[in-house]
Amino acid sequence: MFRPMMPYIWVTMQSLFDPDGGMEALAPGAVLLRGQALAIDAELLAAIDAVVAKAPFRHMVTPGGFEMSVAMTNCGAAGWITDRKSYRYTTDDPESGRPWPAMPPVFRKLADAAAAKAGFPGFVPDACLINRYEPGTRLSPHQDRDEADFGHPIVSVSLGLPATFQFGGPRRADPLKKVALCHGDVVVWGGPARLAHHGVLTLKSGEHPMTGRRRFNLTLRKAL
Ligand code: MD3
Ligand code: FE
Numbered sequence: 001m002f003r004p005m006m007p008y009i010w011v012t013m014q015s016l017f018d019p020d021g022g023m024e025a026l027a028p029g030a031v032l033l034r035g036q037a038l039a040i041d042a043e044l045l046a047a048i049d050a051v052v053a054k055a056p057f058r059h060m061v062t063p064g065g066f067e068m069s070v071a072m073t074n075c076g077a078a079g080w081i082t083d084r085k086s087y088r089y090t091t092d093d094p095e096s097g098r099p100w101p102a103m104p105p106v107f108r109k110l111a112d113a114a115a116a117k118a119g120f121p122g123f124v125p126d127a128c129l130i131n132r133y134e135p136g137t138r139l140s141p142h143q144d145r146d147e148a149d150f151g152h153p154i155v156s157v158s159l160g161l162p163a164t165f166q167f168g169g170p171r172r173a174d175p176l177k178k179v180a181l182c183h184g185d186v187v188v189w190g191g192p193a194r195l196a197h198h199g200v201l202t203l204k205s206g207e208h209p210m211t212g213r214r215r216f217n218l219t220l221r222k223a224l
Contacts, residue, residue, distance in 0.1 A: 023117065026179060027167065029153075029193030031118035037110060037157050038184035041210060044159060047104035048130060048216060051075045054101040055093045057132050063087070070139050070200075071132040076103040078127040078223045080146060087146050089127060089223045103128055110186070111155040111220035118188035120153045127223035133163065133203045133215040141166065141176065141199035144221075152222035153190030159183055159218075160211030167198040181217075183208060 024032040037044060057071035060082045074080060078089040079100040093100050107128050115123035131139070144154060158181040165181045168174035174197065181187070189196065203215055 026177070026187070027169075027193050027196065029189065029191030030167070030196070031188045032179070033114055033117060033186040033188070034182075035184045036114055036117075036186035037159070040106060040110065041159060041184055043106050044110070044157065044218070045210060045216070047106050048159075048218075050104065051101045051130065054098075055079075055096065057130075058095060068139075069137040071134075073130050074128060075101045075107070075130070076125065076127040076223075080127065080129045080221075080223070089146060107218065107220060110157065114155050114186045114188055115153055115190075118153065118190065120188065120190050123153060123155070123222070125155070125220040125222055127221045129219045129221070131217040131219070133161070133200065133217070134213055135161075135203050135205035138202040139200040141168070141172070141197045143170075143195055143197055144219075145195070147221055147223045149222065150194045153188050153194065155218075155220040156187045156189070157218040157220070158185045158187075159216040160208045161203060161206045161213070161215040163203055163215055163217075164201040165198065166201060167193075167196050169197065170195045172197055183210070 022034045026032050052073060055073045057073050059067045059071055061067050061084060062082050063084060063086055078091055081090055091099060111125045112123055160183055162180055162182045164178050166176040166178050168176040
């Protein structure tokens with residue numbers, strides 16, 4: 001018996017309210033992918049734990065002599081550090097004298113998928129800075145300028161407690177906009193947004209079911 005193909009329409013909450021599939025332009029070159037990392041959150045947190053077992057979080061000191069309230073570590077061929085001498089990338093963890101732990105494949109895959117969605121196909125990060133925030137921790141506005149080629153985007157991944165992120169433009173005096181970054185959110189910063197000033201307001205206290213009183217942020221970069 002002849003049966004016509006069943007026509008159907010797939011309607012999800014996301015497709016109803018966000019026909020672009022969760023893509024939101026924060027600014028020219030800056031794309032927010034809400035919840036892009038949610039499906040792999042446990043895998044990402046386990047990979048952070050594995051990195052931290054080899055390269056523990058530490059509070060680095062700026063060239064000006066201030067200890068950062070954000071605790072940091074790295075994985076990949078290069079890692080970002082600051083000390084009394086300078087901000088720079090190193091191939092070895094200065095605390096251990098050993099190479100930074102390898103980049104977990106789940107980090108690389110997420111970065112590649114997010115960058116491609118945002119219009120940067122073939123992004124291959126060689127450095128991942130892992131930031132850990134606790135209530136009271138903040139990151140004052142700055143530019144990321146220690147990478148060799150600003151033609152590559154930076155992919156950031158937020159996990160755990162939510163934070164208010166602020167970003168402006170290439171000049172320090174450019175007005176700042178605020179956006180809440182929540183567990184699972186991914187942002188791709190490229191093109192004209194690559195040299196935007198940005199920072200994180202003081203983390204409010206709270207409890208996240210997977211991370212407790214902490215927020216983690218991954219920034220995946222092509223540094224070398
Ligand atoms: C905009 N991290 O590690 S992620 C950093 O939440 C850093 O820990 C913040 O700023 C955090 O350097 C913000 C979002 C982000 C990261 C890099 C950018 C935004 C950016 C580079 C250029 C422009
Ligand atoms: Fe930054």
